[in-house]
Amino acid sequence: xxxxxxxxxxxxxxxxxxxxxxxxxxxxxxxxxxxxxxxxxxxxxxxxxxxxxxxxxxxxxxxxxxxxxxxxxxxxxxxxxxxxxxxxxxxxxxxxxxxxxxxxxxxxxxxxxxxxxxxxxxxxxxxxxxxxxxxxxxxxxxxxxxxxxxxxxxxxxxxxxxxxxxxxxxxxxxxxxxxxxxxxxxxxxxxxxxxxxxxxxxxxxxxxxxxxxxxxxxxxxxxxxxxxxxxxxxxxxxxxxxxxxxxxxxxxxxxxxxxxxxxxxxxxxxxxxxxxxxxxxxxxxxxxxxxxxxxxxxxxxxxxxxxxxxxxxxxxxxxxxxxxxxxxxxxxxxxxxxxxxxxxxxxxxxxxxxxxxxxxxxxxxxxxxxxxxxxxxxxxxxxxxxxxxxxxxxxxxx
Amino acid sequence: xxxxxxxxxxxxxxxxxxxxxxxxxxxxxxxxxxxxxxxxxxxxxxxxxxxxxxxxxxxxxxxxxxxxxxxxxxxxxxxxxxxxxxxxxxxxxxxxxxxxxxxxxxxxxxxxxxxxxxxxxxxxxxxxxxxxxxxxxxxxxxxxxxxxxxxxxxxxxxxxxxxxxxxxxxxxxxxxxxxxxxxxxxxxxxxxxxxxxxxxxxxxxxxxxxxxxxxxxxxxxxxxxxxxxxxxxxxxxxxxxxxxxxxxxxxxxxxxxxxxxxxxxxxxxxxxxxxxxxxxxxxxxxxxxxxxxxxxxxxxxxxxxxxxxxxxxxxxxxxxxxxxxxxxxxxxxxxxxxxxxxxxxxxxxxxxxxxxxxxxxxxxxxxxxxxxxxxxxxxxxxxxxxxxxxxxxxxxxx
Numbered sequence: 001x002x003x004x005x006x007x008x009x010x011x012x013x014x015x016x017x018x019x020x021x022x023x024x025x026x027x028x029x030x031x032x033x034x035x036x037x038x039x040x041x042x043x044x045x046x047x048x049x050x051x052x053x054x055x056x057x058x059x060x061x062x063x064x065x066x067x068x069x070x071x072x073x074x075x076x077x078x079x080x081x082x083x084x085x086x087x088x089x090x091x092x093x094x095x096x097x098x099x100x101x102x103x104x105x106x107x108x109x110x111x112x113x114x115x116x117x118x119x120x121x122x123x124x125x126x127x128x129x130x131x132x133x134x135x136x137x138x139x140x141x142x143x144x145x146x147x148x149x150x151x152x153x154x155x156x157x158x159x160x161x162x163x164x165x166x167x168x169x170x171x172x173x174x175x176x177x178x179x180x181x182x183x184x185x186x187x188x189x190x191x192x193x194x195x196x197x198x199x200x201x202x203x204x205x206x207x208x209x210x211x212x213x214x215x216x217x218x219x220x221x222x223x224x225x226x227x228x229x230x231x232x233x234x235x236x237x238x239x240x241x242x243x244x245x246x247x248x249x250x251x252x253x254x255x256x257x258x259x260x261x262x263x264x265x266x267x268x269x270x271x272x273x274x275x276x277x278x279x280x281x282x283x284x285x286x287x288x289x290x291x292x293x294x295x296x297x298x299x300x301x302x303x304x305x306x307x308x309x310x311x312x313x314x315x316x317x318x319x320x321x322x323x324x325x326x327x328x329x330x331x332x333x334x335x336x337x338x339x340x341x342x343x344x345x346x347x348x349x350x351x352x353x354x355x356x357x358x359x360x361x362x363x364x365x366x367x368x369x370x371x372x373x374x375x376x377x378x379x380x381x382x383x384x385x386x387x388x389x390x391x392x393x394x395x396x397x398x
Numbered sequence: 399x400x401x402x403x404x405x406x407x408x409x410x411x412x413x414x415x416x417x418x419x420x421x422x423x424x425x426x427x428x429x430x431x432x433x434x435x436x437x438x439x440x441x442x443x444x445x446x447x448x449x450x451x452x453x454x455x456x457x458x459x460x461x462x463x464x465x466x467x468x469x470x471x472x473x474x475x476x477x478x479x480x481x482x483x484x485x486x487x488x489x490x491x492x493x494x495x496x497x498x499x500x501x502x503x504x505x506x507x508x509x510x511x512x513x514x515x516x517x518x519x520x521x522x523x524x525x526x527x528x529x530x531x532x533x534x535x536x537x538x539x540x541x542x543x544x545x546x547x548x549x550x551x552x553x554x555x556x557x558x559x560x561x562x563x564x565x566x567x568x569x570x571x572x573x574x575x576x577x578x579x580x581x582x583x584x585x586x587x588x589x590x591x592x593x594x595x596x597x598x599x600x601x602x603x604x605x606x607x608x609x610x611x612x613x614x615x616x617x618x619x620x621x622x623x624x625x626x627x628x629x630x631x632x633x634x635x636x637x638x639x640x641x642x643x644x645x646x647x648x649x650x651x652x653x654x655x656x657x658x659x660x661x662x663x664x665x666x667x668x669x670x671x672x673x674x675x676x677x678x679x680x681x682x683x684x685x686x687x688x689x690x691x692x693x694x695x696x697x698x699x700x701x702x703x704x705x706x707x708x709x710x711x712x713x714x715x716x717x718x719x720x721x722x723x724x725x726x727x728x729x730x731x732x733x734x735x736x737x738x739x740x741x742x743x744x745x746x747x748x749x750x751x752x753x754x755x756x757x758x759x760x761x762x763x764x765x766x767x768x769x770x771x772x773x774x775x776x777x778x779x780x781x782x783x784x785x786x787x788x789x790x791x792x793x794x795x796x
Contacts, residue, residue, distance in 0.1 A: 019683045023541045029721070030540035124538065130684035132530065132538030140522065140530030142428035143421045143704035268669045268690055285417045285701035286528035289691030292666055293684060303683035306541030318716075323427070 002031075002313050003038030003067045007084055008075035009055070012098055012125075012305065013040065015298030016072060017051050019306050027306060031313035038068050041075075041084070059084050063091045070120075070312045072305050073097040082106055089113045089121070094319065096308035098125030098301050104199035108212045108324040120319040122308035127153065127200040128277050130300025131293035135307075137207055137281055138322045144283025146208035150246035150397075151279030152272050153200040155295040156184045156191035157223045157243045162273040165231045165240060171224060183275055194222035194243060194258040201245030201256055204279070207322055208247060209254040211329015219257040219334045226260055230344055230392055233370025234262050236362040239342070240270045244397065248337070253330030255337050262342045262372075262396045268292070269397070335378035340396040343381075344370050345388040355387040372396055400429070400711050401436030401465045405482055406473035407453070410496055410523075410703065411438065413696030414470060415449050417704045425704060429711035436466050439473075439482070457482050461489045468518075468710045470703050471495040480504055487511045487519070492717065494706035496523030496699050502597035506610045506722040518717040520706035525551065525598040526675050528698025529691035533705075535605055535679055536720045542681025544606040548644035548795075549677030550670050551598040553693040554582045554589035555621050555641045560671040563629045563638060569622060581673055592620035592641060592656040599643030599654055602677070605720055606645060607652040609727015617655040617732045624658055628742055628790060631768025632660050634760040637740070638668045642795065646735070651728030653735050660740045660770075660794045666690075667795070733776035738794040741779075742768050743786040753785040770794055 004020075006013050020027065020037060028034040039062050042055045049055070062068055071088040073095060075081040081102050085095050089110065097103060102110075103126045114121035124134050128151075137146070152158050156178055163174035175192065178184035190196045198220040202213050223243050234241050239262035247256040263270045268290050272278040277295025282288045294300040311320055345352065345361070345368065352359040352371050361369035368391065373381065381393055402418075404411050418425065418435060426432040437460050440453045447453065460466055469486040471493055473479040479500050483493050487508065495501060500508075501524045512519035522532045526549075535544070550556050554576055561572035573590065576582035588594045596618040600611050621641050632639050637660035645654040661668045666688050670676040675693025680686045692698040709718055743750065743759070743766065750757040750769050759767035766789065771779065779791055 015683075019541045022682065023543065026543070027540055030537065032716070131687055132534035132689070135538050136530035136534055136689075139428065139709065140533050140705050141701065142425055142708050143417045143701045145421065145424070266669060266671075268666060271664060271666045271669050273664075283701065284420065285413075285697040285704070287692045287695075287698055289529055289689070291530075291534075291687070291689050293687030297685075299683040300685055303539065303541045303681065306683070307538050310540050311537065314716075318430070318712075 001034055001036055002069045003036050003065065004070040004072060004309050005039040005041065005062045005068050007041040007071060007073045009040050009042045009046065010074070011298045012074040012301045015302035016074060016305050019299060019302040027310045031310040033313065035309065035313055038065060059087065063087050068093055069316060070094045070096060070309050072309055073099060074305060075099065076101070078102050078105055085110055086113065089117050089119055092117055092119060094120040094312035096122045096305055096312055098123070098305050100126040100196065100199040100203060104202040104215045107203065108206065108327065111321050111324055114319065114321050118319055120312040120315055121321050122312055124308050125301045125304035127203050128279055128291070128293070129295040129297060130303045131277060131279065131291050131295065133279055133291050134207060134322060136291060141281060141283050141286060144285045146249065146281065146283050148248040148282040149204045149208050149279060150244050152242050152269060152277050153245045153279065153295065154191055154197040154243060155275035155277055156188065158272070158277070159183045159275045161223060161226065161241055161243065164226070164228060168228060170228055171226060192222045192224055194220040197243060197245040197258045201247055201258055204245070205247035205254055205256040206324040209249055209329060210323060210325025211254055211331070212325040212327045213256055213329055213331055217331050221259045223260055225392065229364050229366050229368055232364045233344060233362060234342065237370055237372060238265050239263055239396070240265055241394070242269060250332055253332045255332050255334055257334040260394045262394055264398065267397065338375045338377050340375050341373045341381050342370060342394045342396055343373060343385065343388065343390050344368055344392040345390045347388040352388050355384045399432055399434055400467045401434050401463065402468040402470060402707050403437040403439065403460045403466050405439040405469060405471045407438050407440045407444065408472070409696045410472040410699045413700035414472060414703050417697060417700040425708045429708040431711065433707065433711055436463060457485065461485055466491055467714060468492045468494060468707050470707055471497060472703060473497065474499070476500050476503055483508055484511065487515050487517055490515055490517060492518040492710035494520045494703055494710055496521065496703050498524040498594065498597040498601065502600040502613045505601065506604065506725065509719050509722055512717065512719050516717055518710040518713055519719050520710055522706050523699045523702035525601050526677055526689070526691070527693040527695060528701045529675060529677065529689050529693065531677055531689050532605060532720060534689060539679060539681050539684060542683045544647065544679065544681050546646040546680040547602045547606050547677060548642050550640050550667060550675050551643045551677065551693065552589055552595040552641060553673035553675055554586065556670070556675070557581045557673045559621060559624065559639055559641065562624070562626060566626060568626055569624060590620045590622055592618040595641060595643045595656045599645055599656055602643070603645035603652055603654040604722040607647055607727065608721060608723025609652055609729070610723040610725045611654055611727055611729055615729055619657045621658055623790065627762050627764050627766055630762045631742060631760060632740065635768055635770060636663055637661060637794070638663055639792070640667060648730055651730045653730050653732055655732040658792045660792055662796065665795065736773045736775050738773050739771045739779050740768060740792045740794055741771060741783065741786065741788050742766055742790040743788045745786040750786050753782045
């Protein structure tokens, strides 16, 4: 009998306690032995909670209990979460986490510490919520050189873009609705500015290319500038707009960036709507696989964290530590990556075709037009935008 | 240093040797030690093969080499493949396989034998080719009661349906083209009659519900009866036609069947075209996830088998054996499962609405009409088909 502890009793922490109880037998089979909830670390009382006997306020109680083999960190942020994760590993306990900020910033350091102390450090829930994603990337696709990962990695922005697309809402209206439904925070900055997607992109890039990238160096552009006109014109051109995190292998480093993209309407990612997430992985042997599902939420995220707890217990003595790589991997400038572009502009058809040979603009209700360019890098694009009175430009996927 | 052997040197066997060599270092990291190709079991000479030094014709050489820890069975069928798998396990070697027929028919027996002898028995490549599917189902979603699995599990039929849909081809023409491209066998029966999809459905059902179903008892209907008119009418109704394998949990057993289905055009599976496969998994905590990718082919399948080899080596002494359940799980009659139906018929609008209240038929170029019914079981459906001169009826997904 092994004990585990949950750090944090918010949405994910509560969901995790429920899921671990609900599927206790199945998880025991996966872990190879039964597992008992030892403690939940909280900051206040919950007198009515079914787990009130397990609540503790002092991490030292967990740290010093030799029966606790695994600690699930679902606090979030890089303060207490970082400190407790370190202390748990130093105390010889495996740590599992759904905290993308912590993994993106301190993951490689914690992984190295875990290796030194012979314990697992797993974080399936940090990217893609409940979607099986990191284990497939690292284990199932171990026979592949990973060449690219890209996906819809943030449910809030995907909800907003879907609402703008299908209901013609403005960004502000769609955001307000998302906040009412609990899909967006009161301060939505981390989601709508792409910061959350950036952290997940960093984790995917590190696992794929081993660069342990500095998250603050990853070019990140959110969806606040996307207008109803962009969605209208994208549709008319045969595309839809999605915020993508992308990371690609290159000869002398890797690309990693977060930007709105136009996706062809018949591409699988174009069907991923609302709060759903999806991630495509391109590998040398497999070609391309796409994994889709709920990218957030109490139970989906708990599903991922619970599987990590079972895996950590299963591998006591032979720890599982996904390789985030060595620091200072080379991040190439995203501007240099060629692609086709969507341009929203105010110009006559001949001006568009003059500046961008072959461009065939379609016109929207506002009188603005949209068209798709040939492949070029961002510098070449920007040099020509003035000639068409360009108001927006987004990359086209494929 | 551990040795592995490959049984069979066809498409998958050749691809597996290549992939194992190409990603040797990465696979060694996943396995926890380096792995060396010991033997390839063949039935004839390949004097020009880069692996000619490794070729053997006598399985006893592999069986009796104590350095061979893992045997990859990619022969196919249930003859030699079954015998060698048994003998390898009895000799204390882990077995990995991409052979869906063998796993569907003898998988539970081989898994039990593997358990008895303390070795792994893995078969990720047997369903969905290169798509990470069984490990996500069994490991990543271990915290879920699995309620349903369904998907596009055969690339040949999906290629044919896509060609019929997008190019207006007849079944016969699309099949001929698939044969020319190597996507269909000279004898296409196992694919077009749904037998291949049935085997994969059985494996998914066994892993999800533990029933170890008798594959011959699973109702299986292929795509030979699907006509261009069905695709035309489905389109007009907002759907597309896909062959689905489905398995669902019920209170007193499970459903499992293979049938053509109408899929809403905005459903992710509707975007899965050509030889791509996709599988949706509905779990109690995660909700629904969908995993898509290449369902066949030398390198995609080898990607899955190679990962199994690495996992088997990683878990020597603590074997990995997915649980296919105990025999004689109760298979409920598919006719009893209610769903909405698509009906192709020859009747006036008022006759359709008379027999199927609410039906709003659309008419195709042939003069036949198509409409969607309310939810009912197959018996209720068939009782009403005569009134509309019904020519075809397929389930509607969701």
